[in-house]
Amino acid sequence: MKIEQLLQKQFGYSQFRLGQKEIIQDILTGHNVLAVLPTGTGKSLCYQLPAYLLNRPVLIVSPLISLMEDQVQQLKASGEKRVIALNSFLQQEEKQRALKNLAFYRFIYASPEILQNAVVVEALKQAKVGLFVVDEAHCISQWGHDFRLDYLQLGDIWKELGSPLCLALTGTATREVVEDIKRYLSLPAVNEHIYSMNRSNIAMKVDFVASIEEKKEKLLMYVSELQGPGIIYCSSRSWTEALTQLLKENGIQRVQYYHGGMEPNERMLVQQQFLENQLDIICCTSAFGMGVNKSNVRFVIHFHTPTQLEAYVQEIGRSGRDQRNSIAILLYAEGDDDFAHSLLEIELPSSDIILYCLSYLRNHDQAIPLKQVESHFLYTVGIQETHWRFIRYYLYRENVVKNEHVQPWKIPESMHETIVAAVNKRLRNKHDKYRAMKGFIETKECRRHVLLGYFDETGKSELENCCDCCGLDLENYKKTNGEQEQWTFQGWELELARLLRQGEI
DSSP states (O other): OOHHHHIIIIIOOSSOOTTHHHHHHHHHTTOOEEEEOOTTSOSTHHHHHHHHHHOSOEEEEOSOHHHHHHHHHHHHHTTOOSEEEESTTSOHHHHHHHHHTGGGOSEEEEOTTGGGOHHHHHHHHHHTOSEEEETTGGGGSTTSTTOOGGGGGHHHHHHHTTOOEEEEEESOOOHHHHHHHHHHHTOSSOEEEEOOOOOTTEEEEEEEOSSHHHHHHHHHHHHHHBOSOEEEEOSSHHHHHHHHHHHHHTTOOSEEEEOTTSOHHHHHHHHHHHHTTSOSEEEEOTTSOTTOOOTTOOEEEESSOOSSHHHHHHHHTTSOTTSSOEEEEEEEOTTHHHHHHHHHHHTSOOHHHHHHHHHHHHTOSSOEEHHHHHHIIIIIIOOOHHHHHHHHHHHHHTTOEETTEEOGGGOOTTHHHHHHHHHHHHHHHHHHHHHHHHHHHHOSSOHHHHHHHHTTOOOOOOSSSOBTTTOOOGGGGBOOSOOOOOOOOOOHHHHHHHHHHHHHO
């Protein structure tokens, strides 16, 4: 069967989008592929279609449980039954049964963390994986905007699985990140498909405000006037809830917040309501959006300044996936800089936290189960999980962890100094990235030109409605007179039950 026929039969599309066909053809002819496709252009199809021709399981390494679950549900909704996600949602009995039968599945989603488990890797070896997919592959790079240390082990895992075909996918990557991806995966040869991240249908605007109160006033104005649906990005969980309350107090009822501190079923419900057009606005942290397949988002507003351009591009790319005109607005105040620098500092462990963790481990004279160590640090002491992961990576790198046990006597005397130096190097890089973000905000030139230049592209302004520096008519993005059907929130339990019943129908 030709791939165009399979595209129509299995996915209901009459033609491929930019880059998809070329990537798929390379995979089917036995080439490893590294693909950079802009957000919203259908990266998932690049591994989903080959899965129906390879006749061996496809392993997709995915960074977020919510992203995995969303993609699993989309595949199941299309009639695919041979799909599973290996994550914490699985009960122990379900997980054991799944590991025994992995060869049955066509699509296997897994986090990079679960692939550190030797039992899981052995089960995947027995399943004879035919395609190894690294989604959001920029996470491999130490300069990627969502640094995940367990991603650095994926090259070794790929080799342990017998070096099957490999597809590395990302929506944003500088040339430096592309080279990092190739180096860390240790691919002997790879075909690159790198496309422009420019989304010409998304206009960009920066509003300079004097205070947080003026920011709120601007936000209310935009949400009241702009055509929706829309997404409002905040830098903290508390702000998502505060802005949701602000909007509701001002007569905007079809709005909910979304952040990583919510229960999984609550997050799933909000996401589904937004997808079904029962909500017009989502106030969220960066936890929302990755893999959410909603084509008609008309605006994205950043209430706080993103700490780097990679995150900004990913987040504004969630608008206008239907190729219609959309707008991205960033509300900037001088105080945002202090807030951003504080966020950068708390993302990494301090010297004192590193010293405490190493001292605690050195006080033991026998091997300690890794789970016991993690439980103590995360739940008894209250160390942030991201901080512990950073330290844990260096414990693995120095072979301090073996067979899921920490061996304290193997901790080098220089380890504290080594980890502190790595933290400082990472912080310098983060501050460099924020300076690039500030350059984009403060430019008097075309914003698209500056943005594309950061990603090593030759950028140029669009003919109309490019950005506020080139000229922008907000009237093109305002609401029409049409009224949307109103919906009243009935509570988590009732709404979730309603959605589940609808899904069954």
